[in-house]
Amino acid sequence: MRIAIVSDIHGNRTAFQAVLADLHQTSPDLILHGGDLADAGASPVEIVDRIRDLRWQGVVGKTDEMLFRPESLEEFSSQSSAPASLWRTIRQMAAATRTMLGEERIAWLRGLARVQIQAPIALVHASPESLWRAPTAEATDAELESVFGPLGQPVAVYGHIHRPYIRSVPSPQVRERLVVNTGSVSLSSDGDHRASYLLLDGANPTIRRVEYDVEKELKLLSSCGLPRADWIAKSLSTGTPQMP
Secondary structure, three states: OEEEEEOOOOOOHHHHHHHHHHHHHHOOOEEEEOOOOOOOOOOHHHHHHHHHHHOOEEEOOHHHHHHHOOHHHHHHHOOOOOOHHHHHHHHHHHHHHHHHHHHHHHHHHHOOEOOEEEOOEEEOOOOOOOOOOOOOOOOOHHHHHHHHHHHOOOEEEEOOOOOOEEEEEOOOOOOOEEEEEOOOOOOOOOOOOOEEEEEEEOOEEEEEEEOOOHHHHHHHHHHOOOOOHHHHHHHHHHOOOOOO
16 A cells, blocks of 8 residues: 655645646545645645545644644743744734634644544654654654654654655564655745655655746735735755744
């Protein structure tokens, strides 16, 4: 069985359309999404509506939770050392995105699961215990096993960190546990602006990188009315996070 997992779209319609075209070529049997669908992009409504039309199963992400439970952002930011300007910008963007989506779409986001099990895969957005905290790409084998072992599946998949990787981790539960990060459709953090998603063919995982028209997306951002869209534009252009 071929399973694709598409995560962290962040309202980027141009990148998402490119990924859909690539999925048409790879023809997976099942497609799941890893959350963070709408916030921080020019097209939150279009992305949520398209995911719903496609009937993809998936999990809730941190920015999805931030939209239907704004206090989750305050809980996380109160423990963060990041500058206040970052959280101020994120609040402004979330408020605008919340208005664009409307109550019915927000309610749909609220209903997303925290974990999807499609044996042999377990999918979460960040970790089983948190939508906001996840192991980094440099995490030790022991940390990865500690976080994802309780999911009880030989393949653990997450998004959130916007840096794709594939790791084989020793485990007392199974002969070999694969821990995979899908990367992100939008706002990559690894210096490569291309969209990223995971294709799992049986037990063989592949990270797919997909070119898209960044300039087209930048034009959409410039006219969408999203506060501090210039911040998102800089991050899209460089393939690395930028401070507002």
